Amino acid sequence: MRIATWNVNSVGARLPRLVSWLRSAAPDVLCLQELKCAADSFPTDEVAELGYEVAAHGTGRWNGVAIVSRVGLSDVTRGLRDEPGYAADDGSDETVEPRAIGATCGDLRLWSVYVPNGRDVEHPHFAYKLRWLEALHATAAAELAASVPFGVLGDFNIAPADHDVWDLAEFAQTTHITESERKALGVLQDAGLRDIVPRPLKYDQPFTYWDYRGLAFPKNKGMRIDLAYGNAQLAGAVTDAYVDREERKGKGASDHAPVVVDLSL
DNA sequence: ATGCCAGTTTCAAACTGA
Numbered sequence: 001m002r003i004a005t006w007n008v009n010s011v012g013a014r015l016p017r018l019v020s021w022l023r024s025a026a027p028d029v030l031c032l033q034e035l036k037c038a039a040d041s042f043p044t045d046e047v048a049e050l051g052y053e054v055a056a057h058g059t060g061r062w063n064g065v066a067i068v069s070r071v072g073l074s075d076v077t078r079g080l081r082d083e084p085g086y087a088a089d090d091g092s093d094e095t096v097e098p099r100a101i102g103a104t105c106g107d108l109r110l111w112s113v114y115v116p117n118g119r120d121v122e123h124p125h126f127a128y129k130l131r132w133l134e135a136l137h138a139t140a141a142a143e144l145a146a147s148v149p150f151g152v153l154g155d156f157n158i159a160p161a162d163h164d165v166w167d168l169a170e171f172a173q174t175t176h177i178t179e180s181e182r183k184a185l186g187v188l189q190d191a192g193l194r195d196i197v198p199r200p201l202k203y204d205q206p207f208t209y210w211d212y213r214g215l216a217f218p219k220n221k222g223m224r225i226d227l228a229y230g231n232a233q234l235a236g237a238v239t240d241a242y243v244d245r246e247e248r249k250g251k252g253a254s255d256h257a258p259v260v261v262d263l264s265l
Numbered sequence: 266a267t268g269c270c271a272g273t274t275t276c277a278a279a280c281t282g283a
Contacts, residue, residue, distance in 0.1 A: 009282085010272055034282090036273065061273055062281070117283060157283070176283065211283070212270035223283075255271075255282085 001071070001237075001263040003029045005112065005153035005226055006247075007209075007256035010036040011066070014254055015043050021247055022050050025260060028071045029105045031112030031153040035064025039098075042066060057101040064098050065114050065154070071106035080135040081142065086116070086128045100136065102143070107265060108234070109143060113154035118175035126175060129157070133184035140229075141191045149234035149265060152193065155209075155256065156227045160185055160195060163205060164224035176225065185227075193229035198241040198259050206243045209256045217248055226259050237263040 004027040008014040011032065022030065035042065035058045042056040053073040058064030067073065078101050085094040102111040113136060118129040136152070144150055158181045159165045171177045189195065200206040207222025216222070228241065240262040248257040 013272065034272095117281080119281090119283085171283095174283080209283075214269050216269095225283080 001106070001108075001265045002027045002260060003031075003108070003110065003151065003153065003228075003263065004258050004260045005031040005033070005155075005228060006258035007033040007114070007155040007226060007254060009034050009254040009256065011042060011064070012037055013252070015046060017247070017252060017254070019046055019050070021258065022047065022052065022068075025244065025258065027260065028069065029108065029110060030068040031110065032066040032068065033064075033112060033114040033155045035066055036061060037064055039064075055101060055103050057098040059098050062097070063114055065101045065112045067101055067103045067105065067110060067112050069103070069105040073103050073105055075104040077102040080132075080139040082138065083135045084128060084131040086125065099132070100139070102139075107149060109148050109150045111140070111152045111154070113152060113156070115155060115157045117157050118181070121173065121175055121178060129175075130180060130184060133181075133187075137184070137187050137191060140188060140193065144192050144231055147233070149237065149263075150231040151234045152188070152229045153259070154227070155225060156185070157225055158182065158185055158227075159223050159225055160227070164207075166205075166207070166221040166223070176223065188229055192231050194232070194235040196228040196230055196235055196238055196241050196261055198228070198243045198261070200243055201245050207245075208243050208259055210248060212255050226256055228259055228261050230261075234263065237265045239264050
């Protein structure tokens with residue numbers, strides 16, 4: 001059993017790469033983030049040709065998450081328990097964004113999540129990020145009671161440890177490395193979820209994101225922010241996990257690489 | 266300090282990303 005997570009930064013723009021990656025990596029389940037398309041605009045037919053079903057949760061321009069599975073797809077849940085919304089800076093009403101989707105895939109219960117960025121520690125988006133993580137914990141804690149392999153995979157927009165960014169000094173006063181964000185990850189771990197740390201295919205650290213700008217990828221100025229959390233049943237079945245940095249190479253790449261987790265299930 | 270690059274959308278300046 002192979003599961004994976006990938007922030008594709010627009011499923012429309014990434015469709016050729018998505019199709020070829022599904023063929024080559026052949027995951028049984030793939031959690032996607034940043035679809036940047038409405039749920040009914042997801043390229044369902046293109047992945048169906050490869051034998052995959054899709055459950056998508058998206059509204060259009062931003063965000064959007066999906067679960068793609070070839071081992072079954074049922075009991076789909078869109079959104080978290082008591083999920084907070086966000087009011088844009090222009091004063092418009094608060095809206096709940098499409099950032100989480102859960103589904104049962106074969107013997108697994110999985111969530112694909114796109115945690116809010118936070119923008120700046122002083123910005124309202126940062127408080128929203130922390131509230132959103134509380135709702136994620138509540139949802140996970142409630143579902144963890146079931147004695148089935150359970151996982152939460154996605155773009156957490158948090159580097160769990162100092163060595164998960166290329167240079168900590170560059171992150172002074174910024175989001176993604178703060179104590180309050182890391183504490184939220186600790187709460188997930190206290191609830192019984194383990195961080196499945198992938199191996200890098202090159203260099204020392206398993207970074208999953210490199211900015212498009214400033215030659216960040218060739219300089220390996222990366223971050224590990226795409227994470228896979230699993231309960232004891234799932235984490236205990238892991239036989240291998242790696243970051244597919246090859247997918248970050250070349251023209252038309254997402255700025256995130258897929259994280260692949262192999263399980264003996 | 267700012268933009269770097271990429272993708273999106275009232276089609277093109279503005280927003281988001283991390």
